Amino acid sequence: MITLGIGCGADAGKVLASAEKAASEDVRVLCYSYLPQNESAYVGSIFSDRPHAALIDDLCAGKIDGAVRGTLPANETLRYLKTAYGVPRLERIALLETVHGDRFFLAPVGVDEGWSVEEKADLVVRGRKLAQRFGMSDNTAVLSGGRTGDIGRHPVVDRSIRDAIQVAEQTGAVHCEILIEDAVKEFGVIIAPDGISGNLIFRTLTFLGAGIGHGAPVTNIPGVFVDSSRASSGYVPALNLAAALAKNNTR
Structure with missing residues (x-):
């Protein structure tokens, strides 16, 4: 089973709904938030006063196979990601x-x-x-x-x-x-x-333009991290993209 983490800051309901839709018997999703969230068979909750750091630390440590920024603030999350992986800049595609x-x-x-x-x-x-x-x-x-x-x-x-x-x-x-x-x-x-x-x-x-943003993987770090916009209507495409990349990495 692949385990993914997703940032759950503002608009927690949107993140939880996306996690439930993307999770399956092959993909478990952990929501990293400031407060405990509802859990189900394939969706768990990790709460911390610094959820962006907890998410990235678990990714670096191999506790999760991939991560999606979700609704965590961009600046502090991406800054911490750069520091954690020791890169001067992030290259997203x-x-x-x-x-x-x-x-x-x-x-x-x-x-x-x-x-x-x-x-x-x-x-x-x-x-x-x-x-x-x-x-x-x-x-x-x-x-x-x-x-x-x-x-x-x-x-x-x-x-x-x-x-x-x-x-x-x-x-x-x-x-x-x-x-x-x-x-x-x-x-x-x-x-x-x-x-x-x-x-x-x-x-x-x-x-x-009614198009779809499937997320933006960071390509110059070894871990699977998919950036996403907080303005997105949901995060199922980003979670699916992270899962596909993570499965590819484990082969």
Whole structure:
């Protein structure tokens, strides 16, 4: 049996409902919260005055096979995760699905991620590995802030185009300019121009465009940690993604 942990801060009811739906005889879910929560056959409760630390400590110690942030605060949770695994930054890659059923991995999705050619090239490599694990196309599109013909209109746009071309050349990816609507039909991995635009793509698709955010695995740590937005309507997709990654790790 796989054991997952999920952060249960604000809106505990939403987290508990998701845990009940995702849990099964193959997957046990532990809710890490400030107060004890209702338990059932496959859903347990871990309470602590620092649930974010308890969740990550148990992940590091191997007491759980994977973790989902749930409704725990992003800043303190991700900061503690970085410290626990000794990495200078976290590299997250989100699995998204459009309303038409097109699935793709998107990065960067954190506003402080993917601001250099080197970081984006590294995300290409990590994104392809994720796509391969899930049987998806690892063909990769690199987006920029405009079409190539827009060079000269603004220095920020110029830089994003130059960077995208360089990333594509270094990694064998395809520079798809600003045409994300075409890229999602062909590519399993999409690299946004920077963390801000990536975060906006994620939020627009999932919160305005009737798409699905399946969660964003952290790819530069050995443990399975799936980041999730507190604004999500539920966490079943993120728990299912964490379970799939955890099962893959134990094979």
